[in-house]
Amino acid sequence: MPTVLFAAPLFSESASRMVRAIGSLPDVRLGVITQDPAEQADDATRRALHAHWRIDDVCDPGQLRWAIDALIQRLGRPDVLFGAYEQLQVPLAEERERLGIPGLSSEAARNFRDKARMKEVLRAAGLPCARHGLAGTPAEAHAFAQATGFPLVVKPPAGAGSQATFRANDPHELAAALDAAPPSPERPVLLEEFVVGDEHSLETISIGGRAVWHSLTRYYPNPLEVLRNPWIQWCVVLPREVDDARFDDIRQVGADALRALGMTTGLSHMEWFRRRDGSVAIGEVGARPPGAQITTLVSRATDTDFVRAWAELMVFGTFTPPTRKYAAGIAYLRGQGNGSGVVRAVHGLDRLSDATRSLATDWQLPPLGAPPRSTYEGDGWVLVRHPDTSIVNRALQEIIENVRVEVS
Incomplete structure (x- = not known):
């Protein structure tokens, strides 16, 4: 026992x-x-x-x-x-x-937790990731910007879930980001090249340091754009074709990255980019389950309880790879209107087609009178699935175009 x-x-x-x-x-x-x-x-x-x-x-x-x-x-x-x-x-x-x-050892845990250290480990292993640097003063930050160029991403080295993360397009925006989170030698900020391309996640099950299963998603649009524009309703799509040859490169890069960082047994979450030239770049990796309802997406795409499968992995070290039956996607609903108010209504559910309604397996709508949430996950969500990825994409587009959370 x-x-x-x-x-x-x-x-x-x-x-x-x-x-x-x-x-x-x-x-x-x-x-x-x-x-x-x-x-x-x-x-x-x-x-x-x-x-x-x-x-x-x-x-x-x-x-x-x-x-x-x-x-x-x-x-x-x-x-x-x-x-x-x-x-x-x-x-x-x-x-x-x-x-x-x-x-997982404390040495490996620090590799995953400290994003500057993570980038150093990955670069030493010859793996592709954004150029980065630590700045303990505003002068060091501006010097890095001058050497690297804009745009830049500014964030804490031990951040999570896009917390306290900013995009700086020019020296004025960099100064504003540094004012919001002033750096010091004891609490430096991490500056990264802003990677231009499509952003994805890669979820990997590892046992004894070996990657044995994977899943992946695509973000529409990238989370930083979502944070900069609180009105944007965004989506995460888990395609059915995760084993397609076009993902061979990131599967290999992901496995190599986990090995370099010291992953043992567990579920990891990697954020990565497909650059405009087709190459891949690692954003960051967490030695933990993903957020943004991605475990629910995996559950619905495989008709399993993926959280229970993760628990079994962590307790007994065993994992039975599930069969992928569906594509799945989630549309995040974000309050429209005065951000300092409360949720007054949810509009547009009645405008959704019967076809889209039939694909919905899970949803969460904000209670009326609740204050709007400031996180990138928004004020509610709708999850859909279908064997055809293109049909999931069309359903999500219909949801974000029609459903609105009114804040007043």
């Missing part, structure tokens, strides 16, 4: 889904660490728990260690210790090493 400890900041919808998936595995004793009290979890999530420990900050290494040791007193030494949150990967790896638990 394996003892599993799982850490997450909150009992969010995503984290609760993961907790239930782990708890559904046979003979697992599950302890969970969160900042939320157990009472915040829904009934099904609470039933999955054998023990719970609440702390104020799961990313504080001292508090995390205290919680782990407290759960060890209740459940015994864990066989597995993990989490999905990007900012937890290094402290969890350090705790695994302290306790002698198998898993």
